[in-house]
Amino acid sequence: MRKVSALLLSASALLASGVNAEQPFGWIGNGHTSAYTLGPGETELSGNLLLVDDTIDVLNFRDEFLAGNSRLIDxxxxxxxxxxxxxxxxxxxxxxxxRQQDQDLTLKVNQPASVNILDLSQGLSTRSTxxxxxxxxxxxxxxxxxxPWTSAALELxxxxxISDDFDGYLESFQFNASTNIRxxxxxxxxxxxxxxxxxxxxxxxxxxxxxxxxxxxxxxxGKSESSSGTSTEIDLQFLRDQFLQTFDLEENYLLLGAxxxxxxxxxxxxxxxYEYIRINARRQDINSSDSSLIPSFLRGNDLGNSATTNHTVYANINWWVTPRIHIGLGGKLFANQFVGVIPHYNNPLSGSFSDIPYGYAELKLGIRLSVADFARR
Known part of the structure; x- marks a missing residue:
């Protein structure tokens, strides 16, 4: 309910300073790519609620998500x-x-039998801007x-x-057949x-x-730089060294869309x-550890095998309930989950499913207000 309230109260309004904006009347500009712009002094503020769960996963994305992935469950x-x-x-x-997007992606880890972990995170909380x-x-x-009319534009x-840390507390682990460290x-x-x-x-x-x-x-x-890594607060130096990993990435990519x-x-x-993304240059700086002291879901051994192309498709339909209020329903599909789709995928968790198709549904509410109307009042 907190997310819904935020959507209704602060993120789901559409404001415009005139009925005849710099777009054909009734068309929704936010969330859609075109060469049209708003007129001087006109403003649009819109919001969408995003959701994936078992009730709307009609394309069985979660089954694909978990198939063959030994790190994630439930x-x-x-x-x-x-x-x-x-x-x-x-x-x-x-x-x-x-634009701002806040999302919580559920990631429940299949914990190894050799370790006992307390208060392990259940997902990645990410803010994208x-x-x-x-x-x-x-x-x-x-x-x-x-x-509509003919128009051409440059967009920069x-x-x-940024995501919160994915963390937990190590209570004990089995060092070898005869040694258990607590x-x-x-x-x-x-x-x-x-x-x-x-x-x-x-x-x-x-x-x-x-x-x-x-x-x-x-x-x-486009160009992007990503960072991630693992660390621990354990006092023992040799264990801290085993846990220390870095996964840094730079990519240049090309975009084509319609x-x-x-x-x-x-x-x-x-x-x-529709948009096609192709990475034409990638530089990776991966310092991973295959130590058995690190829980397997944190090891970044296979991060160098991520896909280099992506296809994204979106669609939405909106209904103007009144000339000032509209509601909408839509969705977005991805062939892979990298280059801004699932942010900073260069880590052992989201990197383990970066080449899996994914998508989510969107629910939208918008309100159009006229500054000119308020001025006349």
Missing amino acids: NSGDLDGWRGELRLGIWRGLELFY DWGAKWVFFESTAIDQTR THTEN FEPPQRFAMDRLRDEGWRARIIMTRPILPNVALSAWAGY SLSWQLLPRLPLQAG
Whole structure:
């Protein structure tokens, strides 16, 4: 309920300073890629509730998620979170934007029989932020606000993802057949430094193909740097050395995509998009340990085998209940879970399923307000 309340109260409003914005009336700009921008002084703030569980996993993503993965059990793969987006029109053809996504990804570990761990984390809590600007450098001279028009834009985005430590307390472990080491009090260990940062640039072209349909296409380039590792607070130096691992990664990638916005009815816009991602350069700095003293789910021996391409697809449909309120339903699918899909996948846990298809459902609520209307009052 806390996430739902946050969605309703702070993340799920859509504000615009005029009924005729710099997009065809009724079309939803947030969460959809196009070369259109808001007009000067216009603002949109929207929010989505994100969910994956056994009641909506109609494509059996969780079965795929856990198949052949000896590290994870139970309802690992469930996701609960929300995403918000703020867009602000600065002047004609230029807007700034900020996006934030908070998510909890369930990861229940199959603990090795040789160790006894207390208070082990049950998932990864991640905050993802994107911010940047979109500048329209070309648009058709004749613009009719009731239908799409031809436009081209440059979009620059800074990205950052930060996750809480995945930690636990080591109470004892079996050193060999005759030796059992016990800690009083139990000693903390963690998968930490879970962070990545990067940027991307896209050239986007949008043009009408029907009076109520706009087609967009884009190409782009991006770069990201990711860090993660493991450590422990155990006093014994030789154990601290065994637990110390670092998994650092730099990637350059290319983007190609297309999207469609179709005004099925004046109050019923349908939007869908596809994006292809290909890593064209990757540099890894992996210092892993195969020591039996480290729980197997923390060993990063196979992190160098991640996929180098990805396909993402999204679709959503929104209904304007009134001219100021809309609700929406959508979803997003990924062929793999890297390059910003599952952040900083260069770690032993999320790296173990980075090449598995995944997806989630979205529920959206939006409210459109008019600053001009308030001024008239």
